[in-house]
Structures are given as C-alpha cells and as structure tokens.
Amino acid sequence: AQKITQTQPGMFVQEKEAVTLDCTYDTSDPSYGLFWYKQPSSGEMIFLIYQGSYDQQNATEGRYSLNFQKARKSANLVISASQLGDSAMYFCAMREGKGNTDKLIFGTGTRLQVFP
C-alpha cells in the first residue's frame, strides 16, 4: 500500500489565486512528521513546511499553510496568492518514528503551473 498518495499529477492556477495540493498518508506509527518540498526545473529540493503528528495547530510558513486533518490522514498544502515562480513539482513526504533512522517516504508529486 502506498504510504504517501498525491492524487493530482498536475494542477493549474491563475496568478494571485490560492491553490490546494492534496496529500494523504498511511501509517500506524503515532509519531510521524509530514513535509512538503518544492522542486523547480533545476532539480533542487526546497523545504517548504513541516507538520508534526502531535502538533495541535496547522503549520504556516508565509504563503504556505498545511491543512492537517489527522483523522482523515491528510496533509494538504495550501499556497495563497500564487506567483509565477511557484510553478514547479511539489512533493509530500512522511517521516515515521523518531531518531536517526527517520528516512523520508515521498509521494509521486504534483506539477503546479501558475499562469498569468
């Protein structure tokens, strides 16, 4: 079974509008972390936002916010006021457990295209 599922292979959004990128996860571990990364065409992976499983509030970082619904096991990324530079691949990832063996499991990604 997929641990991280991103059901949207591609999304379009008009500049200055908000967009939600979906991510669902599957784990039986009570301690886990959820990450979103942006990968532009250059290939680098840019860390955007992090949500811990015990965090009470949804994480926010500037124009990025994470809609964390624990019961539904979803961690959608919301980008407000989209900019042309937001066009990129976006990956959701999950870390299970604690300690130094906290490897990340990535979803298949969503390609976001922002148009004028």
Place this chain on the structure above:
Amino acid sequence: GAVVSQHPSRVICKSGTSVKIECRSLDFQATTMFWYRQFPKQSLMLMATSNEGSKATYEQGVEKDKFLINHASLTLSTLTVTSAHPEDSSFYICSARDPTSATQYFGPGTRLLVL
C-alpha cells in the same frame, strides 16, 4: 544560502568507470545523511542512509557494492557509483538531517550520464 552542497552538479562518464559524488552539510553537523535517486518524471527513491562513523544502511534492492557510501566526517558523505553503466544514469540527490529540527535539507543534486 545553501545549507547542503553537492559536487559535481553534472557528470558524464564512460561505461565501466567509477564516479564519486560529494555531499556537504554547510550549516550544521549531520550525523545522518541520505542518498536518493530520481529518474525523469518520477519521485525520489531512497537508496541508503549514511551514518557518520559506521556503515551505511541500504534500502532493499540497492547494491551496496555498486553504490559505495562513506561518511567520514560530520559534514561530508560521498557516494561512489562503481563500474557505472548506462542504466545508472539518473539524478542523484543527497540530504542532511538537521539534528536540532529533524528537517532534511537537500543538496542541489548531481545529474549523472553514463555513455
């Protein structure tokens, strides 16, 4: 600025040669670093976890004798692709785990093309 650097950014080599890729943590000491491979239009696949001062932990299906990992210091991990073949052509990207936040920061990646 960059938190993790990777060198080289791009390499082309002949089949049968070995290629070494370096990953450096610039802002923090990383006891744990990770190596991923990404094929075109696909997601990142973890190859191995690099632990400072001990042997790397390889994911299932990854040949440890082909992909040699050395983590000799708290700021440097190297991946050596031995006897590279065209099917090893890929985008290799490393990450370093910040011990204070547990966030993984990624290097800019290395594009390997084996002819």
